[in-house]
Amino acid sequence: MVRFMILMALFFSAFSYSETSVNQQLLDRIAKSKQQLMAIEKQVNQQSLSYQKRINQALNDVKDLRDKASAIQRVADEQILSVEQLSERVEKWRAQDNYQKLLLQSYFEQNGTPLGQFTNANGEVVISESVFNTLQSQLVDALVxxxxxxxxxxxxxxxxxxxxxxxxxxxxxxxxxxxxxxxxxxxxxxxxxxxxxxxxxxxxxxxxxxxxxxxxxxxxxxxxxxxxxxxxxKQQGILEHIKKGGVWALPILFFGALSLVVALIKAVQLLKLPSVKADLTARLSSAKDLRGAELTLVEIAKNYPVSSQRDDQLVAFLMKYRYQVENYLGVVATSAAIAPLLGLLGTVSGMINTFMMMNTFGTGDAATVSGGISEALVTTELGLIVAIPSLILSALLSRKAKSHNAKLEANAIQLSKYEF
Incomplete structure (x- = not known):
């Protein structure tokens, strides 16, 4: 039994030793394969770079050959050009030469350089080395x-x-x-x-x-x-600016002045009106507090008993009083409505004149066209300047008048059924 166990131990130790030896051999082979693979990859890369250089050199050679072939073909084409084509090319060169001479002549004239030293007996500019030297010196002077x-x-x-x-x-x-x-x-x-x-x-x-x-x-x-x-x-005063509007600026200014005068008169009138309070029947005992339209309403109520006749008298007075309070307020509102329309009419008239000038003189001069348009828009500007304040004043005055009349109507309704 003891011998058997010793034999088994020897067997397992020999087996483990052989397995370790096999693994070591495999690792050595793998490392050697990796080294061989890296060497092969390095060799392939070197060969690829060499081939790429050869390809680039071949492409450059092909490009040079193509350029040479194009030049040879151009020379061959020029040799077989007809007389008419040669004449056409010569004319183009002459035109280019004349254009360059005109540019030089214009440049020298603008800079005040005498042209006598650069012209021949026929008075034509001759392009020479002295011309370019003069140009160079002038350009240097311009830069410094x-x-x-x-x-x-x-x-x-x-x-x-x-x-x-x-x-x-x-x-x-x-x-x-x-x-x-x-x-x-x-x-x-x-x-x-x-x-x-x-x-x-x-x-x-x-x-x-x-x-x-x-x-x-x-x-x-x-x-x-x-x-x-x-x-x-080009800065102008108010009068010069208004004159640009032409004849249509006059009615706009007229309606503006009329609206301003009427608005001032009505504003003074409405501010001077006695204040109207809602509790008129409660204040009948103190006659000192009653003034203006309120006092008139109380007198009408005292002169007539509670009846339809009293109501008619009160309504008649209110209608007459409303007309007095709201009279001429429509002038301000009308001016606010007419002024922008007159401005638009002046603009249309100015644009018609501008288009007539464009039809006569053409559109080459932008200053003329833009100047006519700016003058045409002056009337629109004046119309809006008159309309906006007039509209605001009309709204404020109308609101003040309607509020005053509404309070009087409320007091009149109270008085129509009041027993004295």
Whole structure:
């Protein structure tokens, strides 16, 4: 029995040893396979990069060959061009040359450069190296501003010599002898530029003098490039603005004045009316509190007994009194309704004139068209200015009158059945 147990132990130990040895062999094989796989992947990547470089080089060679083939084909096509095609191409080149010469001539004329040195005996501009050298020097001068003497119309309207500094579309001028300067502007039909009035103060002129002498200074300029000055010059007073409305502005102003006068008169009248309280029958004992229409209603009630005759007299007085209180209030309401209609009529009339001008002079000048439209809209503006206050005044006055009459009617109903 003991031998059997020893044999079994030896068997199991030998079995476990053999199993461990097999596992170790498997792990070694797996590690060796991984190393071989990584080596193969590295080799494949290197070959792929090599093939990719070859493909890119081949594509570049194909592109170069295509460009060469296109150039060869172009030369071959030009060799077989007909005389008419060659003539057409020459005409295009001549037109392009003439266009470039016109651009150069226009540029030199705008900058005041004499054209005699760039023209031939026939007076045509000749494109040469000197032309481009002159262009280069002028462009450099434009990029690097410099003070240059020039004639300028000063604030008094006199032509004086100023030092002018051009910075793109902005130009500054300064006269050291007169200690004056500022921004200058040049209109289309103006040969000599002029100083802009009322822009530079004494301190800003001093800064301009420092800039002229030392090259350092703080200057003020118009970022709108003259549009602000144009807008300031176009500012108008009330009368000039109303004149733009034309003949239709007159009836609008008439109804506005009529509405204002009537509203003021009716407002004073309504404010002067005695206040009406609801408890009239309770206040009959004190006759001092009764005034105006209330006192008249009480006298009518005292003169007539309780009957339909008293009611008729009270109603007749109320109708007459209502007419006196609400009289002419319709004028204010009518003015509020008519004023915008007159403004619309003036706008339509102005638009018709604008379209007639467009039909005559065309739509090339936007300022003419927009100016006519703005003038046509003035009547609409005036109509609304008159209508809105008139409508508000009409509502307030009507409410005041109706409230006063309603209180009187309530007191009259109480008096119609009151026994004295």
């Amino acid at each position: 501003p410099r003070w240059q003497p020039s004639k300028v119309v000063d604030e008094n309207g006199e032509i004086e010599h100023f030092n002018v500094l051009k910075m793109g579309p902005i130009a500054l001028a300064y006269n050291q002898e007169r200690a004056s300067g500022g921004l200058i502007e040049k209109h289309v039909n103006q040969a000599i530029p002029s100083l802009v009035k009322g822009v530079y103060s004494e301190g800003e002129v001093a800064q301009l003098a420092q800039l002229n002498s030392t090259g350092l200074g703080t200057v003020m300029f118009d970022p709108t490039l003259g549009n602000a000055a144009k807008l300031q010059n």
